[in-house]
Amino acid sequence: MACFVSHSWCRKISDFSKxxxxxxxxxxxxxxxxxxxxxxxxxx
Structure with a gap:
């Protein structure tokens, strides 16, 4: 997944999927x- 948009957003998405x-x-x-x-x- 491309994580250059915003680090916090990426973390939220990965936590959600977990x-x-x-x-x-x-x-x-x-x-x-x-x-x-x-x-x-x-x-x-």
């Missing part, structure tokens, strides 16, 4: 966890 990625991973892990639990309950 947060998005972390939230996205957390959501997927929660979904997988719920799916696993549902399968386990159904199979009992």
């Amino acid at each position: 947060t998005l990625i972390i939230n996205w991973k957390g959501t997927i892990e929660k979904e997988l966890f719920l799916i696993t639990i549902n399968h386990f309950i159904i199979n009992i």
